[in-house]
Amino acid sequence: MAKRFYNDAAAWLREATRDTSKFRVLFDENMTYGYFRNLLGLKWLAVAINMSVSFFCALVILEHTLAFKETADRLPYVFAVSVIHLVYVSFGVTEAKVRSAGKRYARQLLLSCETLENEA
Numbered sequence: 200m201a202k203r204f205y206n207d208a209a210a211w212l213r214e215a216t217r218d219t220s221k222f223r224v225l226f227d228e229n230m231t232y233g234y235f236r237n238l239l240g241l242k243w244l245a246v247a248i249n250m251s252v253s254f255f256c257a258l259v260i261l262e263h264t265l266a267f268k269e270t271a272d273r274l275p276y277v278f279a280v281s282v283i284h285l286v287y288v289s290f291g292v293t294e295a296k297v298r299s300a301g302k303r304y305a306r307q308l309l310l311s312c313e314t315l316e317n318e319a
Contacts, residue, residue: 249285
């Protein structure tokens with residue numbers, strides 16, 4: 200019974216704070232939380248794509264493949280970006296980051312009660 204009460208209260212609070220101009224900080228925290236949650240969910244795909252791109256770039260750079268002659272001068276940049284992104288996704292995207300972003304969002308959601316109370 201208590202769990203349903205809390206879920207209903209949280210749903211009401213989220214619905215009452217939909218105005219993004221009035222609750223801008225809450226909206227920003229919600230976006231940050233969503234970003235990290237989605238990135239964690241797609242982490243395996245990002246790692247696989249980055250590894251594939253890095254491997255392909257390294258292969259072309261090392262083999263000096265003539266088929267890619269017109270883009271060969273840009274491949275070291277693509278390689279560097281894919282490696283940097285691979286490191287970021289591998290070590291920077293963690294469940295702890297998602298939990299931290301979720302806690303910041305929840306705190307801001309509860310703080311928005313003051314704004315709603317002042318309007319009433």
